[in-house]
Amino acid sequence: MRCPRFARVLTVLAAAAMVLAGCDATPAQTDQQPSGPPYTLRVLASAELGDLQGILDDAANATGVRVQLTPSTTLTIARDIADGKADQDYDAAWLASNRYLSIYPGAQAKIEESTLTMSSPVVLGVRTSVADQLGWREDTPVSWSDIARAAAAHQLTFGMSDPGSSNSGLSALVGVATAVAGDGAALQPPQVARAVPRLREFFDAQTLKSGSSKELADTYTRRPEQSVDALVEYESELLTLNRTGSLREPLRLIYPSDGVATADYTLNSLVSAPQAAKDAYARLSAYLRTDDIQGRIMRETHRRPISPHLLAQADFGVHQSFELPFPDRLDVVDDLVATYYGTLRKPARIVYVLDTSGSMAEDGRLDALKRALTSLTRAGASSGPGASFQTREQVTFVPFSSTVGTPSTFDVPETEPQAVLDQIYKYVQHLPAVGGTALYDALIEAYRTIDRQAAQDPDRITTVVLLTDGEWNKGSTPDAFDAFYRTLGPDIAAAPVFPIRYGDNSNAAMDHLATLTGGQVFDGRALPLTTIFPLIHGSQ
Amino acid sequence: MRTDAVLLAVVVVLVPVLLGTAAALRRGGEADVRRIGEAAVPVRTIRMAGDSEYFTDPDVVRELELNGFRIEQKPKGSVGIADLSDLDTAYDVANAGSDNAADHIITALKENHGVTTASKISPFSSPMVIITYQPIVALLEKEGIARKSDNGTWVFEVSAYLEAVRQKKRWIDIQGNAVYRSTNRALISTTDPTLSNSGGMLMAIETYVANDGSPVNDVAAFQQARPESAQLIKSTFVDQGGKLWHTPPLLALFLRDGMSRYPMGMFYEKDYINTKLQDPAALGEAVLMYPNPTVISDNTFVWWGQAGQDFANLLSTDQKLIDLAEKHGYHAITNPVRFANDMAGKGVTIANLDDSQTDVTVAPLPTEKKLTQLITELGK
Numbered sequence: 048m049r050c051p052r053f054a055r056v057l058t059v060l061a062a063a064a065m066v067l068a069g070c071d072a073t074p075a076q077t078d079q080q081p082s083g084p085p086y087t088l089r090v091l092a093s094a095e096l097g098d099l100q101g102i103l104d105d106a107a108n109a110t111g112v113r114v115q116l117t118p119s120t121t122l123t124i125a126r127d128i129a130d131g132k133a134d135q136d137y138d139a140a141w142l143a144s145n146r147y148l149s150i151y152p153g154a155q156a157k158i159e160e161s162t163l164t165m166s167s168p169v170v171l172g173v174r175t176s177v178a179d180q181l182g183w184r185e186d187t188p189v190s191w192s193d194i195a196r197a198a199a200a201h202q203l204t205f206g207m208s209d210p211g212s213s214n215s216g217l218s219a220l221v222g223v224a225t226a227v228a229g230d231g232a233a234l235q236p237p238q239v240a241r242a243v244p245r246l247r248e249f250f251d252a253q254t255l256k257s258g259s260s261k262e263l264a265d266t267y268t269r270r271p272e273q274s275v276d277a278l279v280e281y282e283s284e285l286l287t288l289n290r291t292g293s294l295r296e297p298l299r300l301i302y303p304s305d306g307v308a309t310a311d312y313t314l315n316s317l318v319s320a321p322q323a324a325k326d327a328y329a330r331l332s333a334y335l336r337t338d339d340i341q342g343r344i345m346r347e348t349h350r351r352p353i354s355p356h357l358l359a360q361a362d363f364g365v366h367q368s369f370e371l372p373f374p375d376r377l378d379v380v381d382d383l384v385a386t387y388y389g390t391l392r393k394p395a396r397i398v399y400v401l402d403t404s405g406s407m408a409e410d411g412r413l414d415a416l417k418r419a420l421t422s423l424t425r426a427g428a429s430s431g432p433g434a435s436f437q438t439r440e441q442v443t444f445v446p447f448s449s450t451v452g453t454p455s456t457f458d459v460p461e462t463e464p465q466a467v468l469d470q471i472y473k474y475v476q477h478l479p480a481v482g483g484t485a486l487y488d489a490l491i492e493a494y495r496t497i498d499r500q501a502a503q504d505p506d507r508i509t510t511v512v513l514l515t516d517g518e519w520n521k522g523s524t525p526d527a528f529d530a531f532y533r534t535l536g537p538d539i540a541a542a543p544v545f546p547i548r549y550g551d552n553s554n555a556a557m558d559h560l561a562t563l564t565g566g567q568v569f570d571g572r573a574l575p576l577t578t579i580f581p582l583i584h585g586s587q
Numbered sequence: 588m589r590t591d592a593v594l595l596a597v598v599v600v601l602v603p604v605l606l607g608t609a610a611a612l613r614r615g616g617e618a619d620v621r622r623i624g625e626a627a628v629p630v631r632t633i634r635m636a637g638d639s640e641y642f643t644d645p646d647v648v649r650e651l652e653l654n655g656f657r658i659e660q661k662p663k664g665s666v667g668i669a670d671l672s673d674l675d676t677a678y679d680v681a682n683a684g685s686d687n688a689a690d691h692i693i694t695a696l697k698e699n700h701g702v703t704t705a706s707k708i709s710p711f712s713s714p715m716v717i718i719t720y721q722p723i724v725a726l727l728e729k730e731g732i733a734r735k736s737d738n739g740t741w742v743f744e745v746s747a748y749l750e751a752v753r754q755k756k757r758w759i760d761i762q763g764n765a766v767y768r769s770t771n772r773a774l775i776s777t778t779d780p781t782l783s784n785s786g787g788m789l790m791a792i793e794t795y796v797a798n799d800g801s802p803v804n805d806v807a808a809f810q811q812a813r814p815e816s817a818q819l820i821k822s823t824f825v826d827q828g829g830k831l832w833h834t835p836p837l838l839a840l841f842l843r844d845g846m847s848r849y850p851m852g853m854f855y856e857k858d859y860i861n862t863k864l865q866d867p868a869a870l871g872e873a874v875l876m877y878p879n880p881t882v883i884s885d886n887t888f889v890w891w892g893q894a895g896q897d898f899a900n901l902l903s904t905d906q907k908l909i910d911l912a913e914k915h916g917y918h919a920i921t922n923p924v925r926f927a928n929d930m931a932g933k934g935v936t937i938a939n940l941d942d943s944q945t946d947v948t949v950a951p952l953p954t955e956k957k958l959t960q961l962i963t964e965l966g967k
Contacts, residue, residue, distance in 0.1 A: 146829035149779065155832070156670065160662060188768075231757040231772040235830030305770045309848070311840065318672065347771035355843040355869050369769040370848040549830050 051529035085111045086327035091133055093214070094118040094261040095284065095311035096312070096415055098348050102143040110334050112327040120259050121214035128317070129154035138317060140325035143214040143281075143310040150377050159316040160323060163333035165341070165350040168307040168368060169218040172285035173277040177203065180491045185364060188304035195245055198252030198513060205277040206255025208263045215260040218308035219266050219279040220383055222371055223249050233372040239382045250391045254541065256269040256508055260284055268293050270565040277301075281310060282363070286349035292304050300364065306371030312350065321336075325356070376425065389461070394439035396500060396507040397584070398493045398542075401404030401478065402515035402549075404448040412516050414548055419576035420475045423584065424468040434581050438464050441507065442471065443496055447489035448482030449521050454496045485522030486515055490560075491531050498539050509542035512583055513560065514571070516550025525556060532563060540564070547571040630657050633898045636671055638835070639886070641860060650907050656898050663737040664783035668692055679895040680888055681691055683707075684784030684834070684855070687791075688883040689887035690955035702866045702891045709885035709904035711857075711917035714940055714949070717743050717775060717876040718841065718859055720853035722766040724874050726773075727851075729761055733876065736946050743877040745796045746773070752826075753819055754944045755878050760848070767850065776852040778837050779830040780966035784884065785837075786799045786830065789853050790961050794922050795950040800880075802953040806960045816851035822967040834858070839858035842869045850877075855884060855938065860916025865960045877938045886917060962967030 097118060107113040117137070119127070124140055127133045133140060134157070145161060161417050171194060173183060177396035181197055197203040210216035225234050228242035255275045257263040264284045267275060272295055278285065282300060289297045314335070316328040336338060345361055348403045352358055353568035362480040374380060392406050399420075407413040423436050436442055441461045446452040457471050501509070519525065532540060543566030548556040563567045594790055629653060638660040641647055652660060653672045661678070665688035668674065668681050675696060676832040683689040690709045719727075724741060725734035732747045758769040777853055780786035794803045798814035803809045810817045824830075831837045838858050862870045888899045902908055910918040918926050927939035952958065 144829075145832070149829060149832075155782070160834065161836070162662075163839060166840075168905075190770075226770075230755055231770050232755070232822070232826035234776075309844075311836075351843075353839055353843060355871075358843055368847055369771055370844075372771060372826065376828040 050381065053072055064287060066455075073563050074415075081111065081248075081325060083111050083330055084323070085113070085238075086323055088324060088327050088331060089114045089115050089137045090139045090141050091124050091127065091137045092115065092116045093121045093124070093143040094259045094334050095143070095281065095310070096141055096260065098287075099344070101334075102343055104530045106331060110327075110330040110371070112331045112334075114331065116141075119262075120209075120212040120215065122212050123389075125154055125216055127150050128157050131157070133157070133317060134319040135144055137329055138320035139315060140317065141312065141314045142151075143312060143525035144308075145311070145313040145315065146373055147214075148280050148462050149375050152377070156301045157318055158307075159318045159320070160328065160332075162314045163334065163353050164332070164335050165344050165348075165352060166309050166311045167281040167283040167350045168302065168309040169215045169222075169279065170282050171205070171277050171301040171303065172280055172288070173203070173301055174272065174296045175299050176296060177276040178299040178301070183490040184303055185299065189301050190305045191222045191303045192303075192305070194303065195223050195227065195249040198250075199245075201252070203276050203277060203315065204252050204274070205259070205502050206263055206267060206275045207253060207284065208257050208260050208278040210387050214308075214310055215263075215281055217277060217384070218371070218373075220309075220387060222303055222306060224383060225371060226303075229372075231372070232378075234374045235384075236376070236382055238482070239379065239386060243386060246386070246391050246528075250387075250393055251506055252419075253393050254508065256393075264288055266565075266567070269567065270543065271537065271541065271561075272296060274538055281350075283349040290349075300365075302368035302485060304372070305369065307368045308371045308373055321419055324430055351380070379397065386578065392439075392508055392509050395437070395584075396441045396443070396497070396504075396509040396542075398443045398445060398454075398509070400445045400447065400489050400511060400513045400515075401494050402448075402451070402484060402486070402517065403446045403478050403480055404482075404484045404517060406550065407483050409516075410550070413478065413480045414577050415535075417475050417478065417515060419580045421472055422577055423580055424472045424475075436464070436471065436584075438462070438470060441500065441504070443466075443493075443500070445489050445493045445496065446478060447492075448479075449485055450482075450488065451485060451489045451492045451522075452494065456500070475538060476499050483521040484499050484515060486513075486516045486518055486519040486521035487525060487528035490528055492525060494532070494535060494542070495539050496538060497542055498535070499543075501539060505538070509562070510583070511542055511544045512564070512580075513544050513546040514549055514576075515546075515552050519556070525559070527561065543567070545569060547579060549576075593853060594928060604621065609899050610827055615640055618867055622710050631894050631897075632657045632659060633680055633894060634659050634661070634678045634679045635682050635741050636661050636663055636667060636668045636674060636678045636682075636800075637681060639915075641912060642834075644911060644915065646914075647908065647911050650905065650911065653906065653920060654901050656901065662833065664778065666691065666782045666784065666787070667832065675702050675891065676932055677789050679892055680890050682900060683887045685788065685884040685952070686887045687952055687955040688784045688787075689885075689889050691959060693831055693891050694850065696889075696891060696953070705889055705891040706899075707889045708898070708899050709887040710899075710909070710920055711886040711912045712883050712960050713857040713917055714881050714938075715792065715878065716854055716856045716859060716881070717851050718854050718873050719876060720846040721872055721874055722809065723846055723850045724876070726758065726761050726764055726767060727904055729763065729771075732754070735876075735943075735957050737798055741874060742938075743876040743878045745792055745868070745880065749793065749796065749819060749823075752847070758944075767846070769850070771850075773850070774823060774827050776827060776837070776841075776849045777824065778834055778853075780824060780831050780962045781874065782832045783834055785834045785853055785855060786824070788956060788967070789823070790820070790966055791952050791958055792878055792880060792950060793823060794953070794965075795880055795882075800948075800950075802951050802957070803961060804953060804957055805958040806964060808902055810964065817965060824966050837864075842871075842873075844870070855916075857916030860930065860937065862937055864914065864916070864933060866910055875937070877947045880948070881940070881949040882950050883940075885920075886919035889907050 102113045119141040129151035210214035210220040225241040227245040228238040257266050285298050316325050345352045436459050438461050443454050443456040445454045459467050544560045544564040545566045546560050547569045549571035557568050623940050641657045665684040669692045681692045693705045724733050736742050756773050777786035777789050780790050803907045841852045853874045876902050890896050890899050912919050930937050
């Protein structure tokens with residue numbers, strides 16, 4: 048069959064049709080990219096799509112369409128589209144899955160055109176040694192029930208992204224809930240309540256949380272590997288992790304035998320976009336579906352191409368994985384997510400190590416700190432993940448200057464949290480600013496506090512936030528802290544330090560603390576604390 | 588029944604619309620001469636809401652260009668077309684998966700855009716089928732859902748299927764099933780019937796069966812008289828969970844992921860034939876089944892201006908375009924009888940639904956209004 052030169056009028060379907068017509072990647076095809084006037088397409092995208100940057104740069108050369116990706120999370124994007132928040136600022140939305148556009152009322156009507164671009168199922172990546180202990184080989188059928196059982200029996204800890212914002216996290220929640228309470232059909236509202244006891248056992252084994260799948264993979268590589276046995280992640284992210292060579296132990300991919308939820312990355316144009324954007328969208332989506340680019344997506348990002356012929360050339364393993372029936376009802380999804388936040392989620396323990404030395408009085412730094420902490424007590428639960436202290440959280444403040452102050456702990460109750468939030472508010476208002484910087488003494492006290500707290504209440508995900516504006520000049524030395532940290536048991540050492548660059552503190556010292564403990568540095572000079580605290584908080 | 592339906596369609600659709608049709612058909616052999624003579628006709632761009640792979644076929648593109656048309660397609664499910672806010676101004680033609688969907692679009696043009704001059708024509712049609720895989724056929728046979736007809740095609744008994752759904756049967760519940768150990772319910776995968784015609788066609792089929800072999804023409808009365816059947820039909824859609832919005836993506840993923848993801852899917856017969864003829868490797872071991880009863884979906888074009896009308900006329904009269912439609916698996920309305928034979932000649936075995944001996948019933952569709960109502964009530 049002859050493979051013709053398609054004019055741009057054929058756009059989107061051309062690529063698919065050429066595949067169907069048996070026009071595989073012939074050299075002639077590469078010069079058939081539809082091109083047109085330059086256009087910058089504003090695309091709201093699931094965060095993990097940042098790994099396509101190289102391909103998108105080439106797309107700009109070939110088609111004239113430069114893609115400006117704004118990273119977000121799948122559920123957040125779907126909500127923004129439904130609420131009309133995406134209409135003005137974006138031309139297109141590239142989601143891990145369009146299923147949420149069917150769920151949020153009004154979202155589907157905002158979509159002009161949709162193009163499947165690639166796929167990746169959400170699976171479980173288990174450290175090889177742990178998988179061996181559990182007897183889970185590549186070809187062993189392991190169900191979501193088996194996974195929940197291993198977690199309940201303390202044979203498996205895992206990390207997962209936030210199911211309230213991230214498709215991969217919600218896929219796991221749906222998978223386990225369907226396995227324990229479903230009847231093989233998409234989950235119905237009464238079944239969610241029935242699933243709670245088993246879900247709670249499952250989530251007791253969660254030792255790592257993150258806001259998105261991308262962040263989960265990044266965080267995992269920074270943590271001591273023993274602290275997390277497995278990740279609920281896209282197949283593509285796990286294959287990428289395994290190939291970076293940065294893991295001491297590869298992750299074995301387990302495809303839950305009762306069903307995986309596949310993300311079929313769909314690029315959508317918005318009805319509200321201008322005509323030039325819609326033309327650009329058509330050129331870009333046709334380009335992304337050419338065999339050349341589909342092959343590159345497969346090789347560079349380990350996502351599955353849409354063409355069966357290209358997929359047949361790839362090695363994605365031998366497993367047979369069925370597809371999970373994914374609930375398409377808002378009440379079911381809302382119910383699941385609310386249950387997760389309210390009762391399933393392992394509550395956070397956050398220790399704020401706060402510099403109250405004399406220098407914090409300069410440039411209004413202490414006032415900025417107070418404002419940022421105060422906003423966490425005032426935002427209200429509906430302001431988005433991380434915007435406020437959550438119910439069931441345990442918050443401890445370790446203030447320090449020349450010496451370390453007494454740690455103060457606040458337990459935010461499951462119901463009627465406002466009274467405790469008011470106590471936190473009052474505490475924060477009275478923080479002084481005087482004296483030197485006994486930074487490492489304060490960190491040592493923070494980990495001792497965690498040790499005491501964990502002895503009574505171990506089932507929490509713990510984080511240390513360090514805010515200091517100066518160099519250490521009092522008390523224990525950096526080396527003394529390192530030596531102390533290495534004596535900690537693995538459960539306690541698993542709590543990472545998130546240092547915030549602020550005032551004149553030493554970049555090198557902050558980087559070292561983050562690397563040592565598996566944390567991450569935030570830049571308080573580039574971003575206001577009122578932004579950074581919710582970021583750290585929301586990922587817990 | 589099928590022949591009557593075709594005749595009726597020809598009378599209803601063609602006669603009021605086309606005056607020169609019969610003449611054009613008779614002079615089909617002159618087409619080449621005319622083409623050479625008219626190679627320089629000015630080309631008009633037809634902006635089409637809805638899409639099919641037919642219009643990307645280079646031979647179709649060439650034939651249309653020789654007759655002065657170039658097509659811009661907007662991929663969109665049949666129901667989604669009716670919701671386009673700029674349908675009247677940004678498009679010339681709507682390409683709907685069925686006559687019903689076309690009526691829905693005509694209603695939308697009238698009610699939302701004040702366009703009262705829209706007309707329609709159905710030059711091609713395709714019966715609804717189920718595409719599945721051999722191991723699944725074997726399981727369905729055990730359950731009395733699948734049986735082989737005399738001409739070797741597979742028949743899918745819808746009433747037996749509905750009974751299995753009533754029992755909430757999962758694949759692993761099927762006795763002796765060692766090949767497909769899925770805990771998922773045994774359900775046909777469809778598109779979202781509120782957005783796409785092919786999903787809605789299953790609604791027409793199931794309600795016809797539940798309504799004792801006649802199309803539902805009073806939805807409220809049907810729900811009242813048969814509440815259990817109504818709930819059962821609803822569950823065939825709701826229990827699937829999330830669905831795609833359009834048939835081509837469903838076909839693409841069905842072909843790519845094989846039976847592990849979609850053990851059986853609702854498609855047009857032309858989807859099977861087209862893939863079988865153009866890209867047999869993609870079809871692999873897929874098996875064609877005819878639901879009994881099935882319905883015929885008429886690929887219907889709606890227009891409301893001169894360019895659209897001229898284009899629609901050409902589609903239904905140009906012999907070359909009609910022959911090319913068959914290449915993509917469409918039954919041409921002007922050629923109902925020899926289609927199955929033509930396909931057999933190309934190595935594609937299909938059921939001859941025009942044959943009075945066929946053991947697959949072709950059910951008439953409910954009216955557009957009633958089907959939309961059924962989908963609203965039971966499709967989500």
